[in-house]
Amino acid sequence: MSIAAADWQALWLTLKLAGLTTLLLFIIGVPLAWKLSQWQSRWRHGIEVLITLPLVLPPTVLGFYLLLLFSPNYAPGQWLSQLFDGPLVFSFTGLVFASVIYSLPFMVQPLLAAFNANGQRLTQAAAVLGIPPWAALLKVLLPASRAAIVSACALTFAHTLGEFGVVLMIGGSIPGETQVVSIALYQHVEAMEYGAAHRLALMLMGITTVLLLAARWLGHSLAPRGSNNEQAKPVMGVLG
Amino acid sequence: MEITLPLFGTASTTSDSTGLSVTGLVTLLNAATPWQLELPASGIFGLTGPSGSGKSTLLAALAGQRHCRGNITFANTVWQRGRRALVTHKRTLSLGFQDSRLFAGQSVADNLALARRYSRRPLSEEECGRLLKAFGIEALLHQPVELLSGGEAQRVAVLRQLYNNAPLQLFDEPLSAVDRAQVLRRLLPTLRDFWARYPALVIWTSHDFDEIQLLAQRCLWMDSANLSAPLPLPEIAQRLNSHGVGDSCRSRIEARVEALNNGLLTLDLGGISIFADRVTGHYRKGDTAAFLLEAGDISLSVEKPGLSSILNCLPVTLVAKQKLTDGRIRLQLAAADQVFYADISRLSCERLELREGTTYFAQFKAGSLAGL
Numbered sequence: 351m352s353i354a355a356a357d358w359q360a361l362w363l364t365l366k367l368a369g370l371t372t373l374l375l376f377i378i379g380v381p382l383a384w385k386l387s388q389w390q391s392r393w394r395h396g397i398e399v400l401i402t403l404p405l406v407l408p409p410t411v412l413g414f415y416l417l418l419l420f421s422p423n424y425a426p427g428q429w430l431s432q433l434f435d436g437p438l439v440f441s442f443t444g445l446v447f448a449s450v451i452y453s454l455p456f457m458v459q460p461l462l463a464a465f466n467a468n469g470q471r472l473t474q475a476a477a478v479l480g481i482p483p484w485a486a487l488l489k490v491l492l493p494a495s496r497a498a499i500v501s502a503c504a505l506t507f508a509h510t511l512g513e514f515g516v517v518l519m520i521g522g523s524i525p526g527e528t529q530v531v532s533i534a535l536y537q538h539v540e541a542m543e544y545g546a547a548h549r550l551a552l553m554l555m556g557i558t559t560v561l562l563l564a565a566r567w568l569g570h571s572l573a574p575r576g577s578n579n580e581q582a583k584p585v586m587g588v589l590g
Numbered sequence: 591m592e593i594t595l596p597l598f599g600t601a602s603t604t605s606d607s608t609g610l611s612v613t614g615l616v617t618l619l620n621a622a623t624p625w626q627l628e629l630p631a632s633g634i635f636g637l638t639g640p641s642g643s644g645k646s647t648l649l650a651a652l653a654g655q656r657h658c659r660g661n662i663t664f665a666n667t668v669w670q671r672g673r674r675a676l677v678t679h680k681r682t683l684s685l686g687f688q689d690s691r692l693f694a695g696q697s698v699a700d701n702l703a704l705a706r707r708y709s710r711r712p713l714s715e716e717e718c719g720r721l722l723k724a725f726g727i728e729a730l731l732h733q734p735v736e737l738l739s740g741g742e743a744q745r746v747a748v749l750r751q752l753y754n755n756a757p758l759q760l761f762d763e764p765l766s767a768v769d770r771a772q773v774l775r776r777l778l779p780t781l782r783d784f785w786a787r788y789p790a791l792v793i794w795t796s797h798d799f800d801e802i803q804l805l806a807q808r809c810l811w812m813d814s815a816n817l818s819a820p821l822p823l824p825e826i827a828q829r830l831n832s833h834g835v836g837d838s839c840r841s842r843i844e845a846r847v848e849a850l851n852n853g854l855l856t857l858d859l860g861g862i863s864i865f866a867d868r869v870t871g872h873y874r875k876g877d878t879a880a881f882l883l884e885a886g887d888i889s890l891s892v893e894k895p896g897l898s899s900i901l902n903c904l905p906v907t908l909v910a911k912q913k914l915t916d917g918r919i920r921l922q923l924a925a926a927d928q929v930f931y932a933d934i935s936r937l938s939c940e941r942l943e944l945r946e947g948t949t950y951f952a953q954f955k956a957g958s959l960a961g962l
Contacts, residue, residue, distance in 0.1 A: 494693060
């Protein structure tokens with residue numbers, strides 16, 4: 351069996367998109383989840399609902415609003431076009447931008463669960479030894495939440511790999527720019543090229559299965575073994 | 591939740607007190623009885639009282655981890671004024687929790703290193719090594735903290751706090767899960783020696799009055815959110831007795847070390863020599879050391895006894911008699927400015943016709959004195 355160059359390109363683009371999204375979301379998600387876990391305001395619930403929305407909304411709804419947001423006809427779109435030196439619609443940058451919003455709950459939820467479980471106790475224990483809050487996050491809370499971090503990154507990566515609706519709405523299908531595996535697969539099916547569709551589908555399935563197994567194994571080996579320190583269970587349970 | 595208020599982003603220095611000064615401190619627990627406390631810049635103070643009286647709340651409030659109002663200053667630095675509070679990590683203190691709270695996902699060594707790294711008075715490598723050995727942690731250094739037993743975790747937590755070496759050190763029942771013999775023979779002597787070398791203001795909260803008696807000379811008492819000023823230990827012992835905390839009664843005897851001969855320590859108690867056996871600490875001549883004497887280990891004579899295998903014989907004045915629930919009599923005795931207790935049977939009390947204000951002779955074996 352052979353895979354066409356265009357399909358390899360789609361695969362590479364998909365992995366690039368998922369990797370970049372995971373990296374960006376890690377940088378955004380950790381402080382966000384941490385601040386949320388420490389925040390005692392009632393606004394917190396509102397923010398949490400907002401972050402969770404992409405989990406339940408049809409991707410097309412999100413894609414539609416992002417399309418409006420990116421549209422050069424409105425002020426935000428104009429500003430974003432200037433910022434990124436070109437329109438975000440039908441561009442890889444736009445795809446990354448959309449993926450970050452779309453996959454946000456997959457990064458934040460596991461982290462928030464871990465931080466809620468032991469964040470307060472550990473940051474207090476750090477503070478009473480004179481460790482400032484940011485150092486407490488980096489040197490105390492993150493090492494204690496390693497299993498949750500692995501889960502969060504694996505979920506984010508896997509979820510971005512399978513993204514379809516949002517890409518379709520704002521990315522379209524430009525080979526090498528916005529044509530990811532799910533789109534290429536859809537187009538193969540539409541053109542009744544079932545062999546090519548099979549090859550892509552199997553490949554994506556293989557990659558995600560290996561990824562989730564690896565994450566599960568790593569999460570398990572990083573999870574605490576004893577019982578003196580209560581810790582959030584890795585959220586890989588979500589996956590089955 | 592930490593209280594963070596922008597005004598106190600940096601510590602201000604307006605107080606004249608070099609020690610700890612607390613005035614009108616009110617938490618949710620003690621709305622009607624604001625706490626007042628004045629302690630010097632260094633020294634070891636016990637804190638005890640019935641469960642649920644608010645001891646942990648006081649420590650948390652001092653550490654800035656409870657919503658409270660009032661004034662707290664330490665070492666000329668204002669930590670709290672009214673509702674405005676300095677954040678916890680900027681207060682020059684450390685606090686040890688009952689539940690250890692070791693940093694999960696890290697080894698024992700990582701935990702210790704982190705505490706030392708953020709220390710304001712870091713200890714030398716040599717000192718750290720000495721503590722590590724004394725606490726018996728060497729073999730556990732590379733273990734993940736999740737694998738420690740409750741007692742091991744508590745030892746590591748106390749050691750972590752010593753590595754931090756803060757000027758104000760608060761402890762909240764830090765050794766409750768550690769084997770008693772190990773606490774008395776190994777950990778308390780180490781702590782006492784450590785704070786002799788690196789003076790700090792220490793507040794040691796415990797339900798084990800022996801711990802407090804061996805470490806501290808004065809103790810704070812908390813009862814239904816009422817905080818006392820530092821009190822002498824006999825007074826605390828009396829309060830504990832009246833609350834029915836603990837069956838055994840051990841009194842603290844403080845004496846000056848005169849000599850060490852054949853494993854027997856000769857001590858000077860107000861001009862009278864007494865002897866202590868099986869003492870593990872390294873005492874030097876002239877040191878003042880504290881020992882515990884169990885009330886049941888003392889016998890009383892009306893006249894000075896002749897030669898006896900019991901080495902210690904002290905002339906004592908009977909201060910007070912108290913009937914115990916089991917029928918025995920608890921005698922409060924005074925010798926050389928020190929007060930201690932002896933439990934005798936009612937029959938003995940009647941036979942000896944004991945009267946308050948009279949001088950008797952208290953005898954106890956050298957091995958009855960439990961020291962560090």
